[in-house]
Amino acid sequence: MALAADVLGxxxxxxxVGVATRQPQPLLTxxxxxxxxxxxxxxxxxxxxGELGANRAMLAVLRDWLTMLGVLAVLCVAARIETATAVCVLALVPCLALTVVSRTLMHRHLLAVRRRAQxxxxxxxxxxxxxVDVVVAELAHRTDHEYLVVGSCLVGEETIDAALPVPARLALDGDGREAQPDGETVLRCAAELDADLVLVAPGRRMPAARVRRLAWALHDExxxxxxxxxxxxxxxHRVRLAKAAxxxxxxxxxAPRQGLPGLLKEVTDRLGAxxxxxxLSPVFAVVAAAVRLSSAGPVFYxxxxxxxxxMPFRMWKFRTMVVTADRMRAALESANEHDGAMFKMRRxxxxxxxxxxLRRFSLxxxxxxxxxxxxxxxxxxPxxxxxxxxxxxxxxxxxxxTVKPGLTGLWQVSGRSDLSWDETVALDLSYVDNWSYASDIDVLVRTLRAVVDGRGAY
Incomplete structure (x- = not known):
């Protein structure tokens, strides 16, 4: 699918475009x-x-597209292919759009089939x-990854909390001179469980030298x-590999909060708002009239x-509750349906x-x-x-x-009030630690779908 989209695009x-504008050598171009x-x-x-399953299609494809323009310019000069630059760039825009769409659809399809355990x-x-218990617990929290743990090869004789098969165990010392080396044991376990990936969690009993010997055995097979x-x-995007001795x-x-990325975010916020x-001024007028005519009280809250x-500040919203709502909250605390610091009730x-x-569509x-x-x-x-x-x-x-709160965010596009408190905090921390300008654009695009869907809005 990816190849077909790129070729056709x-x-x-x-x-x-080359034929329509009568460019020389359109088919060769x-x-x-x-x-x-x-x-x-x-x-x-x-x-x-791995790349086709990654959720960063737009930015990666744009970088590749710009690289391709440079390569194409060099080739056209080297091969003496005459073509108008503006026409060529315009003709390649569908390629950019089609590739972004195809990669996005593939990623969504992959997420859907993974939720069905495929x-x-x-x-x-x-x-x-x-x-092992920590890794299993973390992987079980989400379904957007490709890892299905089918068993474990434990170091030592300790038991695990996870309900996993343990076909064999590794010796505690792992000095490479034991009767049955680590590689042989792990390979036998992988074959028995039909595992296609061995995932090692290093620790005190799995030092670098031992992992290295295990890697030799696995790669040789x-x-x-x-x-x-x-x-x-x-x-x-925050990780860089380096070698030292x-x-x-x-x-x-x-996260690049200072300098040009931070300035770009600030400008986007002010101009976007x-x-x-x-x-949206006509929408403001309609909503204000509906709030004022439907119940007693001010339009804004x-x-x-x-x-x-x-730093405290006044946050403005259209009023969606009765004017005595704040005084009524104490009596409703026992009916709170959220497990954390937030107060939420479906009804x-x-x-x-x-x-x-208004809440259903986030107006x-x-x-x-x-x-x-x-x-x-x-x-x-957040x-x-x-x-x-x-x-x-x-x-x-x-x-x-440590960052400004947002009109929208990962919490809003991932389920809103249907999420647990721990899930909400995890999403906000992920945003704070891994922020990028591209991630903001991604959230804004996903917000449109979340508003239409309305899941978790109450």
Whole structure:
């Protein structure tokens, strides 16, 4: 599918535009463009299983497309192919669009089949009992990865909490002189469980030298090996490999909040909020009239929320509840359906009929654009908490408040109130630690779908 999309997306548009505009050698230009696109994609390993399943299609394809323009320019000069630059670039835009769409559809299809327990890699875990339990628990939290743990080869005699088969165990010392070396044992376990990947969790009993000998044995038999680095929720764009005295070192870069990326986010927030306020002014008028005519009380409602660095601010919304809602909350605390610091009820008696509709389509959140325009909030970020919620935060949860809260965010596009408190915190921490401008654009695009879907909005 990927190859077909790339071939058709270059050959047909470039050839058709070349013929229509009477460019010299249109078919040769189309063939060279197609070859350039395929070579650039193949050189960057875009047709591999891992790349086709990655959720970063837009940015990666754009970089490849710009690279392809440079390669194509050099080839046209070298082969003396005459073509108008503007026409050629215009003809290659469908290639960019079609590839982005095809990669996105493939990623979504892959996620769907993984949820049905298909397109998975059968994994044999190797490590100490405690490390194996941690890995199994983390992998069980989500279904968007390709790993299905089918068994474990434990180091030592300790038991594990996970309900996994343990066909064999490795000796504690692992000095390479034992009667049955690690490689032979692990290979036998992998064959018995039909595992196609061995995943090693290094530890005190699995030092680097022992893992190295195991890697030799696995690779000699054509088995795939993966090693856990001990990191949690670190995006690939933050990781850089380096060598030092034979050691493999992982450099973890911080999220680029300062400099040009931070300035770009700030400009996007202010200009985006201003543009949306202008475009959505008719919606503001209709919603304001509906709120005012449907129930007694003001159109707008403000609440004190906590922003970046624990700074309080007034957050504005369209009123969706009766005017006495805040005084009624104490009596409803026992009916809270959320497991964390937030208060949520699917059938909150304080919400008006118009308010339910506004919440269903997130229209009540629109006045927060004024907060974004004033610099108190961002278009994308963690959910802005109430002061009483922040009082219950621990050190980990306070990490969410090192960036501006957002009008939308990973929490909103991943299920909203249907998520548990731990899931909400994990998503916000992932955003804070792994932020990039491209991730903001991705969340904004996904927000449109989440608003239409309405899942978790109440």
């Amino acid at each position: 270059t050959l047909i548009p470039v050839g058709a 189309a063939a060279v463009a197609c070859a350039s696109w395929l070579v650039v994609s193949a050189a960057k390993n875009r047709y591999s299983r 397109a998975l890699r059968r994994v044999l875990l190797v490590g100490e009992a405690g490390a 054509g088995r795939d090996l993966a090693i856990l680095p001990g990191l949690l929720d670190v995006s690939q 034979g050691l493999t070192v992982l450099h973890i870069a911080p 201003l543009l949306l306020l202008v475009l 403000w609440q004190t929320r906590v922003g970046r660095d624990l 909150d008696p304080r919400v008006t009929r118009v308010g339910r509709i 009540d959140e629109l006045p927060q654009l004024f907060n974004v325009l004033a610099g108190r909030m961002s278009l994308v970020g 959910r802005p908490p109430l002061p009483e919620e922040v009082e219950r935060y621990d050190g980990t949860e306070l990490r969410r408040l």
